[in-house]
Amino acid sequence: MTRTGSEYIESLRDGREVWYDGERVKDITVHPAFHNTIRSIAGLYDRTHEPDLRDVLTVRAPDGGRVLRAYQVPMTRMDLVAKRVAFKAWAEASFGFLGRSPDYMATAISGFAAAPHVFTGATFDGAPNVLDFHARMARNDLFEAHTLVNPQIDRTKTPSQQEEDDLYLRVVRERDDGIVVRGAKMVGTGAVFGDEILVGTTQRLAPADADYALSFSVPVSSPGVKFVSRASYEDKARSVFDYPLASRFDENDALVVYDNVFVPWENVLVYRDVDVCNSQWWKTPAFVNFVHHGATRLWTKFEFLTGIALLIAKANNTAKLPPVQAQIGKLMGWLNTMRSMVLALEAACETVDGPGGPVQPNKEISCAQLAVGPELYPQVLNEIKLLAGGGLIQLPASFQDLLNPETVPLLRKYIRSPGCPTEERVKLFKLAWDALGSEFAGRHEHYERFYHGAPHVYLSAIVREGDTDAYERLAQTCLDGYELHEEAP
Ligand SMILES: Cc1cc2nc3c(=O)[nH]c(=O)nc-3n(C[C@H](O)[C@H](O)[C@H](O)COP(=O)(O)OP(=O)(O)OC[C@H]3O[C@@H](n4cnc5c(N)ncnc54)[C@H](O)[C@@H]3O)c2cc1C
Known part of the structure; x- marks a missing residue:
């Protein structure tokens, strides 16, 4: 079953480390910089339970439960059309102002699952993890955010040429059970509202940048994941009447710092492979x-x-x-x-x-x-x-x-x-x-x-x-x- 809005809101009370305006936010679900947008996202989940929208927004999974249609791997043009009808039904709820609603990454993940073989590299096979990842996200109706861009420090230099070797996110340690990563990514839109973040890179990398050639999913509340939020427009909006969009659909953007974050192997999709790192976007849908x-x-x-x-x-x-x-x-x-x-x-x-x-x-x-x-x-x-x-x-x-x-x-x-x-x-x-x-x-x-x-x-x-x-x-x-x-x- 897909989640209800209140189940989604409850899931956000997990100790995530969000910094806003000089302070650590204790509970984003009640903080004036975030709470209305959280309720707008919760409204999207509630729509999946409305009788006239249930079949638009969700599909029956092989185990008999219902999953968000955005997670479906389309086999025909009509499947694509049905996915678009679902995207549109959610987009209309925010008049197009929630760009990173949960269906955005869900459909990208379905793209990974449509071509898992792309994740089989010379030294690491991420294909089984991709399929498990897709199934887990769909089954648990999780909201995946993404951070794929390295911070704008010096764009004339490759990741490994930057002044410090952990400005751009890289693997710093390999363990039997997973990897430890350190560095930052931008711009984490909606990431403070998500369950997990897909961390990767869209920048073309050279072989010398193998430590930066990673793709993995990490829970938002993992120790070491830190969000530094931009100014919230919702926070400044004094009333819905005065700022009807900013007060309800401010999907937030944050710098996301990964400070020695542990990622278990099963969550790693690409590991130290510059070719697969790039192909995951262009050779899958x-x-x-x-x-x-x-x-x-x-x-x-x-x-x-x-x-x-x-x-x-x-x-x-x-x-x-x-x-x-x-x-x-x-x-x-x-x-x-x-x-x-x-x-x-x-x-x-x-x-x-x-x-x-x-x-x-x-x-x-x-x-x-x-x-x-x-x-x-x-x-x-x-x-x-x-x-x-x-x-x-x-x-x-x-x-x-x-x-x-x-x-x-x-x-x-x-x-x-x-x-x-x-x-x-x-x-x-x-x-x-x-x-x-x-x-x-x-x-x-x-x-x-x-x-x-x-x-x-x-x-x-x-x-x-x-x-x-x-x-x-x-x-x-x-x-x-x-x-x-x-x-x-
Ligand atoms: C509101 C907003 C929300 C976003 N949300 C997300 C998100 O949720 N997740 C995520 O991963 N990313 C997100 N992004 C980041 C977005 O993907 C990047 O901003 C985008 O990829 C451009 O990268 P950049 O900002 O580093 O620009 P740069 O790569 O630094 O480029 C900026 C400008 O510099 C010039 N330039 C730089 N390099 C070159 C070059 N090699 N050749 C020619 N010209 C060059 C061009 O004029 C270019 O337009 C968001 C961005 C914005 C603005």
């Missing part, structure tokens, strides 16, 4: 599964933002003006570009290399989604800001001004529009500001640009993964079709 989830969420977010734009245009009574219709048209075009990319990467799905015949989202289209989504997101925000005008800023400090007898008549008189009374207008524009301009919104703009890596990494991936020969051939066919002295007919 893990990365394209990330994209399938992220693209579905971004499509949902574009639907939400377009809805905000439509409501603003109505509130400002500009909806029927031809230039405003053109702005809305642009937003709907972008929304449907995102939607089309999700449908296309499913329609053109490919068989995973290796035995068993699972399918995966189309690699080239998945990479293309990364070339387009991060470019479009800031443009969407910009277009809606242009549409909204000064109303985004001309807002009372808080809902208190709508309750105060001195200020409420002023606000009622001057902040309104035809068919849109003051409270409704303030409510709408405060939501819009939280989506477009608040600190929370700024973090989201940055997230959409970087959550799948830096552009120089994902844009070169499309060249590597794409059918460049076919495009060259087509251009060459044209070149071959005429000679130096050929006259125009």
Whole structure:
């Protein structure tokens, strides 16, 4: 069975070491920097028990129990479609603002399980561990976070060339029962809310960096795992009315330090193997599964933002003006570009290399989604800001001004529009500001640009993964079709 929200909340009271604003947090489930978002995630788990969503969000496992559909290894295109319907149902619950909901890593882990042979290296065979890991996470309905990026210390140096040899996470000791690791990783989004963290690297490593070529899963409450959280927007949000998104969907980002953390062998997926370390993302469906989830969420977010734009245009009574219709048209075009990319990467799905015949989202289209989504997101925000005008800023400090007898008549008189009374207008524009301009919104703009890596990494991936020969051939066919002295007919 999948967990209930309250079971999830209870599981977080495990002594995890979270540092926030100069203090160690005693219990994140009641701390104002974290508690509302925890309840939003708990709400996702509760949805898996709702009669009309149970079959959307979960599937029957071989042992008869139900597991999150995101953990399913898809065997057909329709399985991929069903996974997307499940991603969308959860994405709509946060309007696309919880990027690292538990289904995100769940689908990546199903990608590992679709091609376990990739984890068989020359000196370490992680394949059996991958299958056990997948089964354990699905069966226990666990929330896996991930930290795959080394800290930005000196990007001109490889991990082993950094000033100290344990700045980037590495293995420092091998024991009969496992390994001890030390170092840091960034940016642990949602990691403080998880059960375990997948620690790995997406950076291409040289043979000299073998100590850094690791992939493993570690419980969040393991001794030595320390989180240093960024400022919490939830903490600063004074009310849901004033900051409806930041107050409920602030999924947190933290520096994660692994200070002599013990990892049992059964949790190790890749060990001191630079080739397998890299292949785990590109030769299994893990990365394209990330994209399938992220693209579905971004499509949902574009639907939400377009809805905000439509409501603003109505509130400002500009909806029927031809230039405003053109702005809305642009937003709907972008929304449907995102939607089309999700449908296309499913329609053109490919068989995973290796035995068993699972399918995966189309690699080239998945990479293309990364070339387009991060470019479009800031443009969407910009277009809606242009549409909204000064109303985004001309807002009372808080809902208190709508309750105060001195200020409420002023606000009622001057902040309104035809068919849109003051409270409704303030409510709408405060939501819009939280989506477009608040600190929370700024973090989201940055997230959409970087959550799948830096552009120089994902844009070169499309060249590597794409059918460049076919495009060259087509251009060459044209070149071959005429000679130096050929006259125009
Ligand atoms: C909000 C947010 C949430 C995130 N959540 C997670 C998470 O949950 N888990 C996780 O593992 N990661 C997460 N990330 C990290 C994310 O994966 C990285 O930020 C991303 O991979 C880029 O790496 P970097 O930040 O180290 O940038 P860098 O690699 O340092 O690159 C920054 C810029 O420097 C330049 N640059 C650097 N190196 C080169 C080069 N070799 N060639 C050309 N140009 C170069 C480019 O302009 C590049 O855009 C998150 C990031 C953000 C912003």
